[in-house]
Amino acid sequence: MSNESQQVVLKHEAGSGTPLTLRNVSVVYKTRKGDVRAVRDVSLDLRAGESIALIGESGSGKTTLGLSIVRLLVKSAQVTHGEIIYRRNGKEIDVLGLSKKELREFRWKECSMVFQSALNAFNPVIRIWDQMRDTAQSHGWKDKKAIRQRSLELLKFVQLDAERVIDAYPHELSGGMRQRVLIALSLLLDPQVLILDEPTTALDILTQRTIIDLLRKLKEEQHFTMIFISHDLAIAAELADRIATMYAGRVVEVGSADDIFYRPRHPYTLGLIRAVPKVVGDFQELFSIPGSPPDLINMPSGCKFHPRCPYATDKCRQEEPDLVTVGPEHMAACWHWQEVEKELQSKPLHSIS
Amino acid sequence: MSLIELKNVSRTFGKGDERVVAVDNVSFAIDEGEVLCLVGESGCGKSTTGKIVAGLLEPTRGQVLFDGQDIAKMDKESFRRYRHSVQIIHQDPYASLNPTQTVRQMITRPLLRHHKARSNEEAEKRAVELLEIVDLTPAQDFMNKYPHQLSGGQRQRVSVARALTVEPRFIVADEAVSMVDVSIRVSLLNMLSRLQDEFNVTFLFITHDLALAKYFAWEGRISVMYLGRIVEDGPTRRVVMDPRHPYTQALLAAVPEADPELARRKRRIELRSADIPSLLDLPSGCTFNPRCPYFVAGVCDGEVPPLVAIPEGGRVACPIRKDVSIQLIEETPAAPAA
Amino acid sequence: MGSVFLGAVHSLGATLRIMSYNKVGFAGFIAVMLILFMAFIGPFFVPLDTVTKVDQIYQPPNAEHWLGTDHQGRDIFSQIVNGGKDVIIVAVVAGALSTLIAVTFGTLAGFAGGRTDSVIVSITDIVLTIPQLPLLLVLAALIKLNNIFFLGVILGALGWPSLLRAVRSQALSLKQRDFVEAARALDLGTMHIIFREIVPNMMTYIIISFALAMTGAIYAQVALVLFGLVPFSGSNWGVMLSLAWVRGAIYFKDSIWYIMMPVAAIVILQLSIVTMTRSLELVFNPRLRSGE
Ligand SMILES: Nc1ncnc2c1ncn2[C@@H]1O[C@H](COP(=O)(O)OP(=O)(O)O)[C@@H](O)[C@H]1O
Ligand SMILES: Nc1ncnc2c1ncn2[C@@H]1O[C@H](COP(=O)(O)OP(=O)(O)O)[C@@H](O)[C@H]1O
Ligand code: SF4
Ligand SMILES: [Mg+2]
Numbered sequence: 010m011s012n013e014s015q016q017v018v019l020k021h022e023a024g025s026g027t028p029l030t031l032r033n034v035s036v037v038y039k040t041r042k043g044d045v046r047a048v049r050d051v052s053l054d055l056r057a058g059e060s061i062a063l064i065g066e067s068g069s070g071k072t073t074l075g076l077s078i079v080r081l082l083v084k085s086a087q088v089t090h091g092e093i094i095y096r097r098n099g100k101e102i103d104v105l106g107l108s109k110k111e112l113r114e115f116r117w118k119e120c121s122m123v124f125q126s127a128l129n130a131f132n133p134v135i136r137i138w139d140q141m142r143d144t145a146q147s148h149g150w151k152d153k154k155a156i157r158q159r160s161l162e163l164l165k166f167v168q169l170d171a172e173r174v175i176d177a178y179p180h181e182l183s184g185g186m187r188q189r190v191l192i193a194l195s196l197l198l199d200p201q202v203l204i205l206d207e208p209t210t211a212l213d214i215l216t217q218r219t220i221i222d223l224l225r226k227l228k229e230e231q232h233f234t235m236i237f238i239s240h241d242l243a244i245a246a247e248l249a250d251r252i253a254t255m256y257a258g259r260v261v262e263v264g265s266a267d268d269i270f271y272r273p274r275h276p277y278t279l280g281l282i283r284a285v286p287k288v289v290g291d292f293q294e295l296f297s298i299p300g301s302p303p304d305l306i307n308m309p310s311g312c313k314f315h316p317r318c319p320y321a322t323d324k325c326r327q328e329e330p331d332l333v334t335v336g337p338e339h340m341a342a343c344w345h346w347q348e349v350e351k352e353l354q355s356k357p358l359h360s361i362s
Numbered sequence: 363m364s365l366i367e368l369k370n371v372s373r374t375f376g377k378g379d380e381r382v383v384a385v386d387n388v389s390f391a392i393d394e395g396e397v398l399c400l401v402g403e404s405g406c407g408k409s410t411t412g413k414i415v416a417g418l419l420e421p422t423r424g425q426v427l428f429d430g431q432d433i434a435k436m437d438k439e440s441f442r443r444y445r446h447s448v449q450i451i452h453q454d455p456y457a458s459l460n461p462t463q464t465v466r467q468m469i470t471r472p473l474l475r476h477h478k479a480r481s482n483e484e485a486e487k488r489a490v491e492l493l494e495i496v497d498l499t500p501a502q503d504f505m506n507k508y509p510h511q512l513s514g515g516q517r518q519r520v521s522v523a524r525a526l527t528v529e530p531r532f533i534v535a536d537e538a539v540s541m542v543d544v545s546i547r548v549s550l551l552n553m554l555s556r557l558q559d560e561f562n563v564t565f566l567f568i569t570h571d572l573a574l575a576k577y578f579a580w581e582g583r584i585s586v587m588y589l590g591r592i593v594e595d596g597p598t599r600r601v602v603m604d605p606r607h608p609y610t611q612a613l614l615a616a617v618p619e620a621d622p623e624l625a626r627r628k629r630r631i632e633l634r635s636a637d638i639p640s641l642l643d644l645p646s647g648c649t650f651n652p653r654c655p656y657f658v659a660g661v662c663d664g665e666v667p668p669l670v671a672i673p674e675g676g677r678v679a680c681p682i683r684k685d686v687s688i689q690l691i692e693e694t695p696a697a698p699a700a
Numbered sequence: 701m702g703s704v705f706l707g708a709v710h711s712l713g714a715t716l717r718i719m720s721y722n723k724v725g726f727a728g729f730i731a732v733m734l735i736l737f738m739a740f741i742g743p744f745f746v747p748l749d750t751v752t753k754v755d756q757i758y759q760p761p762n763a764e765h766w767l768g769t770d771h772q773g774r775d776i777f778s779q780i781v782n783g784g785k786d787v788i789i790v791a792v793v794a795g796a797l798s799t800l801i802a803v804t805f806g807t808l809a810g811f812a813g814g815r816t817d818s819v820i821v822s823i824t825d826i827v828l829t830i831p832q833l834p835l836l837l838v839l840a841a842l843i844k845l846n847n848i849f850f851l852g853v854i855l856g857a858l859g860w861p862s863l864l865r866a867v868r869s870q871a872l873s874l875k876q877r878d879f880v881e882a883a884r885a886l887d888l889g890t891m892h893i894i895f896r897e898i899v900p901n902m903m904t905y906i907i908i909s910f911a912l913a914m915t916g917a918i919y920a921q922v923a924l925v926l927f928g929l930v931p932f933s934g935s936n937w938g939v940m941l942s943l944a945w946v947r948g949a950i951y952f953k954d955s956i957w958y959i960m961m962p963v964a965a966i967v968i969l970q971l972s973i974v975t976m977t978r979s980l981e982l983v984f985n986p987r988l989r990s991g992e
């Protein structure tokens with residue numbers, strides 16, 4: 010099966026430059042209890058062909074950030090600050106200024122998102138084919154045959170038995186198959202950027218592996234520009250070129266995958282890495298991060314991580330640190346990142362030499 | 363004599379065309395103070411096995427022995443003792459506590475009912491002690507809380523404290539940490555390990571996460587389940603470092619690793635099929651045979667292969683591969699998977 | 701009742717505070733209290749006006765007769781004040797009885813399963829198929845229904861089946877919950893599981909059903925009076941309505957007040973009971989109490 014699918018070649022044109030730039034984006038949910046500051050002042054550049062992972066515990070604002078890029082936030086949410094700029098072929102688009110109609114195009118042709126909950130949100134009475142046809146037709150594709158051709162190709166690309174799956178109802182497919190259909194669907198109009206929210210969560214290990222390998226193929230063969238959102242560090246380690254750690258709505262560290270995993274400078278990133286066990290290799294001790302994630306309505310003062318941080322000092326309690334450069338292409342928002350560096354010199358993180 | 367022993371236990375659900383064998387001829391024994399980890403993908407029968415061990419579900423066939431006694435043949439008093447000795451911690455922190463009760467009620471009621479405390483004051487005191495054991499301190503802050511006022515991790519701790527009211531010797535932890543955040547997971551696991559060290563509690567630790575199993579049961583044993591059967595078991599070190607059953611190998615190779623270098627160097631095992639057979643229509647012989655890369659026609663799809671002991675420790679249900687070790691990490695970084 | 705089930709006997713003050721979190725519900729609660737006060741204490745202050753005053757028939761509301769007068773010139777307000785007690789008693793008796801039957805046997809059926817379950821379900825199905833109003837009509841023809849407790853009991857004895865079915869299916873699903881399994885593992889006993897684990901989690905539903913059973917009983921008895929099958933002595937909102945009807949009040953423009961007042965009283969009582977349940981829910985469901 011895998012041999013056959015390798016012959017399928019998508020004609021995806023890798024973009025160039027920086028397809029997506031977020032500048033100081035902040036998102037607030039208005040709730041009865043108060044304003045939930047789910048995303049605070051996030052700036053990120055996404056380069057063409059690169060894959061970036063947003064990691065952090067649940068509630069850290071990852072999904073909210075993803076939804077704000079495709080402008081699918083719920084009504085109670087509001088982007089209070091910032092800019093989202095999308096580029097393709099030298100043209101710049103101000104995403105936050107797009108009209109409803111433009112957004113529909115944008116979401117399929119430029120920047121599409123595979124939602125976490127969508128796995129169960131398939132309309133149960135609509136066949137996969139109808140779903141794909143409707144989507145294509147609503148974007149002006151007329152030629153049914155061409156649509157079917159493209160759909161089959163995509164389903165094959167995601168290593169499904171395309172002829173069978175295309176006429177199936179969602180409930181006839183397993184979780185992993187549905188996830189692959191969703192990925193195929195998101196590729197239908199050949200977007201430049203792909204955002205995947207928890208693409209493997211709730212799937213079994215062997216199924217997770219097929220999804221990861223598929224996504225790696227999209228990345229390495231097709232050079233899609235991708236954003237992975239996951240609370241699971243392993244997905245980031247497997248797929249990301251760069252990683253951004255989020256905590257309490259903020260990006261607190263961003264760097265290459267190797268930097269983040271072997272040379273983290275933010276105590277929270279370090280804490281996460283030390284909390285996650287590996288399967289192969291010898292026993293390794295794990296450490297948990299004390300305390301629990303902050304309440305996003307009444308956040309602590311200063312650095313939002315200070316109540317849980319072993320390095321915290323008075324300064325941390327009073328002033329919130331900004332992202333500073335801690336290495337080449339590597340930034341962290343911590344007053345004491347140098348101490349983290351020192352500690353890692355005595356206890357390096359490399360598991361295999 | 364083992365504390366708990368399962369002898370050829372099977373459990374079916376449903377009738378006629380709907381009949382599934384959720385647990386098929388499972389046997390294992392757990393000694394006092396030991397940890398046994400049951401791992402496998404969802405739907406393979408882990409929870410069903412756990413419930414049978416905890417006496418919450420009756421096996422369709424086979425025996426459950428507690429302290430060497432068949433629980434189906436116990437008199438009332440012995441069964442009561444068994445009942446109190448075995449407790450279960452559930453996976454979902456949002457479903458395992460009654461939303462209408464305070465932490466105080468959840469913990470003092472079993473204490474009073476089973477005369478572990480003779481008065482309300484004594485129950486209160488003991489409840490505080492138990493909350494401290496599970497690291498919910500200061501305990502008084504938690505006594506009046508309802509479940510919705512607690513975080514997932516705190517709820518799981520309350521579940522454990524509640525289980526401890528009856529001073530169990532054995533705890534079935536069914537995915538007990540799967541739904542809590544990674545940063546908190548380790549402290550929960552460490553708390554459970556402490557119960558094992560300090561109170562000599564025996565554990566059946568159920569998880570789909572091999573990395574967790576390895577961490578929690580490093581000194582113990584792992585049993586790997588696939589579609590209702592145990593396909594491999596043995597000391598954790600052996601199973602993790604030198605897996606023999608092709609399914610165990612596939613699982614270990616497939617687990618995404620939280621380490622880019624490892625992720626690059628981990629060996630890929632290609633399966634012949636990505637589909638998990640339905641319990642309603644299981645393949646004959648070894649149920650892994652349609653997916654197994656080492657499939658040998660006539661052997662693998664004939665008789666159900668029995669679990670056979672291997673000299674390195676434990677048992678393997680694969681006549682083809684039981685004596686063959688494989689390397690899970692490539693010496694040099696693998697070329698990018700294409 | 702709920703506080704006993706919950707084991708957390710809130711103080712009266714705490715209960716009121718919790719109820720006040722929902723403003724609409726609390727308004728309903730206050731209204732119910734006022735109606736109860738009017739119906740049970742009011743008659744001591746506002747005696748029933750029984751004197752025929754031919755010069756004052758069918759008056760609209762005015763300073764002397766707040767709600768106007770009837771076909772004999774009697775004060776409607778005094779009739780409203782005096783006519784609520786019986787209606788309320790029948791509603792409470794009927795509502796309580798049908799809820800009690802439904803909850804006890806519904807939970808038992810769901811939890812115990814097996815033969816107990818099938819017996820209870822068959823009986824329920826039989827009762828459910830009996831057409832209620834015709835049966836009441838027959839009953840009324842055979843026996844005297846003028847004892848209000850007796851009427852309440854009969855209405856209650858017929859009103860439980862649909863609630864029982866709902867309670868049973870809730871119990872069935874609650875039985876599967878992890879916390880019930882934990883209670884079994886802790887050997888807390890069947891009574892504990894039913895009354896401390898399962899029933900408290902159905903309280904919201906039970907309260908709403910209780911309110912609906914009460915309003916159902918109100919309708920039923922008014923209907924019975926209207927059909928002239930329940931010879932109520934004295935005053936009663938149903939009797940008022942029936943009298944207004946019989947006297948052909950609807951044909952006179954001026955008599956609108958006479959016929960509207962008992963209707964209004966009944967509607968306001970029902971509305972208050974139903975809105976009050978919103979506050980009662982808060983008492984039984986800690987999750988809803990976001991104020992804490
Ligand atoms: N619809 C919503 N209304 C109010 N708050 C929300 C909503 N969705 C998410 N939040 C809150 O915003 C924060 C960030 O959520 P989310 O972006 O889903 O985080 P993540 O994806 O990292 O788990 C959380 O505290 C969450 O409770
Ligand atoms: N009460 C039940 N009724 C019917 N089928 C069940 C029941 N409990 C479990 N099963 C079936 O038995 C199989 C094993 O389930 P389970 O033991 O929960 O697996 P696991 O815990 O490994 O995910 C599944 O296919 C499940 O659908
Ligand atoms: S700024 Fe201070 S509190 Fe925040 S992570 Fe750094 S050391 Fe810890
Ligand atoms: Mg999310």
Ligand SMILES: [Mg+2]
Pocket residue numbers: 405408409410537
């Ligand atoms: Mg399970």
